[in-house]
Amino acid sequence: MFIDTHCHLHDAKLPDTDLVVNSYLRDGVDTVINMGCCSATSIGGRDLAEKYPSVYFATGCHPSDVNTFDQKEFDIIKSLCSHPKCVAVGEIGLDYYWQPFDKEKQKKAFISQIELAKSEKLPICIHSRDATGDMLSILKDNKDKLTYGAVMHCFSGSVETAKELLKLGLYISFAGPLTFKNARSVLDVAKIVPLDKCLTETDSPFLAPHPLRGTVNEPKNVAITTAFLAKLRGIELTEFASILSKNAQTLFYKLKAK
Numbered sequence: 001m002f003i004d005t006h007c008h009l010h011d012a013k014l015p016d017t018d019l020v021v022n023s024y025l026r027d028g029v030d031t032v033i034n035m036g037c038c039s040a041t042s043i044g045g046r047d048l049a050e051k052y053p054s055v056y057f058a059t060g061c062h063p064s065d066v067n068t069f070d071q072k073e074f075d076i077i078k079s080l081c082s083h084p085k086c087v088a089v090g091e092i093g094l095d096y097y098w099q100p101f102d103k104e105k106q107k108k109a110f111i112s113q114i115e116l117a118k119s120e121k122l123p124i125c126i127h128s129r130d131a132t133g134d135m136l137s138i139l140k141d142n143k144d145k146l147t148y149g150a151v152m153h154c155f156s157g158s159v160e161t162a163k164e165l166l167k168l169g170l171y172i173s174f175a176g177p178l179t180f181k182n183a184r185s186v187l188d189v190a191k192i193v194p195l196d197k198c199l200t201e202t203d204s205p206f207l208a209p210h211p212l213r214g215t216v217n218e219p220k221n222v223a224i225t226t227a228f229l230a231k232l233r234g235i236e237l238t239e240f241a242s243i244l245s246k247n248a249q250t251l252f253y254k255l256k257a258k
């Protein structure tokens, strides 16, 4: 019923993967997409996808990992794109929050992976933190390379930024922070994103939704954020979950129809 479009199953904070997978399957999550942050976690994602039918993966270098991003890393990330369960290039983007960071290196890695996604015919999963201006200008400059679509993961920006992203054809993905007691602008965004551009995710093991905030987040909790968004939009949960699953299957077209 539910799809967690962004999680990190290999993260050491999560318990044994068998337990995590069994737990989300029991709670109605039928598909998860494990993100790559470097070549090692992208390979790890592939291995999990080969082991568990419900796991798919993305391959990519996270902006906070660009210091080790070289030709060898790029070649490994690229080699995973043609795997039948590799549904996206991600997560890629810009992060000007975690110090120290090298803006130029991040931009270069981001653009090279946008180009990779186009040549491999895959959508991209974007991470953007404290980098809205540069993010928008890179996406606008590379609009013609977003042929296979893109999603802004864990969106937390303003309505204006969301509108710019929607103009570029992006999907907007909502995570646990939507449910936080102090959520403000993301609630306004969640009310205006067209239904066919909405996705939900956990970013597990991070950002557990209310009332689990502060605990280790698991993919099963995508049900909480999805239910919150369904209520906000005034749509019955089963119907809403099926709209979101269809959206995920449209963007990540290599997901098998459930």
Ligand code: NI
Residues within 6 Å of the ligand: 006, 007, 008, 035, 091, 203
């Ligand atoms: Ni992530």
